[in-house]
Amino acid sequence: MTERPFTLDPVEWAAWLPTVEAATATPEQLAALDKSPASARTSPYFLTLAHDVAALAQRSPLFNAVMYASGGLPRAERELATVAVSYINGCVYCASVHARRFSELTKKPEIIQRLYDEGLGTALEPRHRAIVDYAETLTRAPDAVTDADLAALRTAGLTDPEIVDLTHAIAMFAWANRLMLTLGEPIDPL
Amino acid sequence: MTASADLIDALAGIEPGSPTAALRERRPDFVRYSQGSHDVLLAPADPAGVSLAERALIALRVATIERSDALAAHYRAMLGGRDAPTVGTPRLQALLEHVERVTTAPRTATKTHLDDLQSHRFSPRDLVTIAQLVAFVTYQVRVVAGLRLLAQEPRA
Numbered sequence: 001m002t003e004r005p006f007t008l009d010p011v012e013w014a015a016w017l018p019t020v021e022a023a024t025a026t027p028e029q030l031a032a033l034d035k036s037p038a039s040a041r042t043s044p045y046f047l048t049l050a051h052d053v054a055a056l057a058q059r060s061p062l063f064n065a066v067m068y069a070s071g072g073l074p075r076a077e078r079e080l081a082t083v084a085v086s087y088i089n090g091c092v093y094c095a096s097v098h099a100r101r102f103s104e105l106t107k108k109p110e111i112i113q114r115l116y117d118e119g120l121g122t123a124l125e126p127r128h129r130a131i132v133d134y135a136e137t138l139t140r141a142p143d144a145v146t147d148a149d150l151a152a153l154r155t156a157g158l159t160d161p162e163i164v165d166l167t168h169a170i171a172m173f174a175w176a177n178r179l180m181l182t183l184g185e186p187i188d189p190l
Numbered sequence: 191m192t193a194s195a196d197l198i199d200a201l202a203g204i205e206p207g208s209p210t211a212a213l214r215e216r217r218p219d220f221v222r223y224s225q226g227s228h229d230v231l232l233a234p235a236d237p238a239g240v241s242l243a244e245r246a247l248i249a250l251r252v253a254t255i256e257r258s259d260a261l262a263a264h265y266r267a268m269l270g271g272r273d274a275p276t277v278g279t280p281r282l283q284a285l286l287e288h289v290e291r292v293t294t295a296p297r298t299a300t301k302t303h304l305d306d307l308q309s310h311r312f313s314p315r316d317l318v319t320i321a322q323l324v325a326f327v328t329y330q331v332r333v334v335a336g337l338r339l340l341a342q343e344p345r346a
Contacts, residue, residue: 017317
């Protein structure tokens with residue numbers, strides 16, 4: 001296994017299984033791909049997931065709601081949580097994508113760069129600290145979360161609707177990281 | 191599937207009409223597609239090469255590794271209602287080793303693991319299903335754990 005560094009630069013992903021070909025995909029597969037990101041018909045990742053079209057057709061709208069639904073936890077903070085989870089799980093590809101989204105939304109790429117350089121314990125503003133701490137606990141030991149974790153989020157100013165959104169963003173990347181890490185690998189952009 | 195049959199509500203102890211139920215109602219797509227993912231992965235119309243019993247067994251294994259008593263009980267009951275998979279076969283052993291790897295150490299997975307599983311008659315589609323199922327249960331464990339905190343919090 002090659003150890004790739006975490007990066008804010010774009011990374012590509014190569015599938016380990018033969019992918020579905022958009023040209024020969026079934027109508028159901030095309031419909032599920034079209035509920036996924038705009039590039040899904042040419043993405044090796046989505047063309048891999050299209051093998052189980054029923055699962056993809058449920059997962060794509062769930063992913064979109066968790067990451068992009070309006071209101072609730074600000075989008076940048078959902079991205080920060082998913083970068084923290086991806087860092088813990090070792091998903092260099094996922095971290096790269098969502099680090100760049102966070103940086104585009106906040107105009108502060110230095111926050112993620114410092115997290116990569118210094119680890120999750122790096123200095124963060126109080127809301128970010130609470131979000132990263134909860135992401136770490138729920139990722140590493142979901143059976144060990146307690147009322148103290150909830151209290152820390154509230155002390156940092158998160159509301160209950162925001163905590164629900166945060167929980168789903170963290171959980172979604174337990175899922176996303178495992179797909180990305182076990183069905184293919186990151187590669188350098190062509 | 192009615193709202194009262196929602197699995198995450200049941201396992202997180204979310205009572206109808208409670209403050210936590212109201213929090214979930216804010217995000218109907220989270221509720222709908224979390225339940226929908228469970229249903230298509232655990233009880234698909236066409237299971238292809240991963241049997242219904244194997245699916246319940248995989249989910250039970252993930253919930254057990256993740257120490258989620260509530261989800262383990264759910265999947266144990268599901269498995270009990272299905273024809274047991276043949277234990278002790280090299281195919282099932284290879285499957286369960288892969289399930290453990292994807293759950294606990296996904297970054298150690300390699301293409302060779304998928305090639306080995308294909309030699310045990312798992313198709314590319316089956317391998318996508320297995321990855322989705324394992325990964326989905328790790329999601330479900332965390333959603334249930336987080337929502338249960340909110341649902342069980344003592345309120346003034």
